[in-house]
Amino acid sequence: MELFLQYVGENWxxxxxxxxxxILMVVSGLALAFAVGVPLGTLAARGPRLAGVILTSANIIQVFPSMALLVLLMILFGLGNGTVIIGLFLYSLLPVIRNTYVGLTQVNPAITEAGRGVGMSPxxxxxxxxxxxxxPFILTGIRIAAVIAIGVATIAPLIGGQGLGREIYSGINMDNPARLYxxxxxxxxxxxxxxxxxSRLRRSTRTAGRA
Incomplete structure (x- = not known):
């Protein structure tokens, strides 16, 4: 612990x-996943056939081990943070799509009919x-995606990315626990x-929705 604190003090x-x-890599990947995943989840909620195609495709991406996916992306896009962000985007898609889909299908049909009754367009x-x-469901998907993305981003240095993974792998390679920690x-x-x-944001939106 003393060596760890000393290392942090010298290299903060x-x-x-x-x-x-x-953080920048994770936020960029999540922003892309949100921009793409919410429309896809909305399309999936429109019918069972679309839901099957979209959710199955997202599931296939999620099945790939993170390291294997990043290596494939490295072959296609080269080394660097951009490739890592694409990987984080793909890994974050499923939680966002699935929770958007679930959230929209859970909306009370009576509320939708009331909206139609007052002349609202689709x-x-x-x-x-x-x-x-x-x-609240969409935020749950983003929360799950964020936690996954933060973990996956630690292997970014293996394909030329930056971030905290550099300290982790330097600590492993140099047998230096202080750097690893x-x-x-x-x-x-x-x-x-x-x-x-x-989680707090999700709870606040749910409370606001009930008010």
């Missing part, structure tokens, strides 16, 4: 940079009624903070 600026890089119903009611502990804290923060 570098660790902050690596933490920022780690787009107005979706934006003003259905998606707000499905928001300096990467692993902040990554674990990030996962816990993401889980806690998004």
């Amino acid at each position: 600026q570098d660790l902050l940079v690596l933490t920022y890089q780690h 787009l107005q119903l979706l934006v003003s009624v259905q998606l707000p009611l499905a928001l 300096a990467g692993a502990i902040p990554a674990a804290v990030l996962a816990l903070l993401a889980d806690y923060g998004l």
Whole structure:
């Protein structure tokens, strides 16, 4: 522990940079997954056939081991953070799509009919009624995706990426526990903070929806 604290004290600026890089990769991957996953989840909620195709395709991506997927992406896109972000995007898709789909299918049909009764168009119903009611489910998907992405991002250095994984792998290769912990502990804290923060946000949206 003493060596770990000493290492952190001497290298805290570098660790902050690596933490920022780690967060940036995860947020970029999640933003892409949100932008693509919510529309796909919305399409899936429109009918069983579309749901089967979309959810099965997302499941196939999730089945790939993270290391194997990143290596395949490295072959296609080369080394670097961009390839890592694409991998995080693909790994985050399933939770976002599935929870958007579940949230929209759980909307009370009576509420939808009431919206139609007052003259709302399908787009107005979706934006003003259905998606707000499905928001707690969507946030659950983002929370799951965020925790997964933070963990997967730790192997980014193996394909030329940055982030806290650099300290983890440097610690392993140099047999230096202080460096390993300096990467692993902040990554674990990030996962816990993401889980806690998004859980709180989900609860607040559910409470607001009941008010």
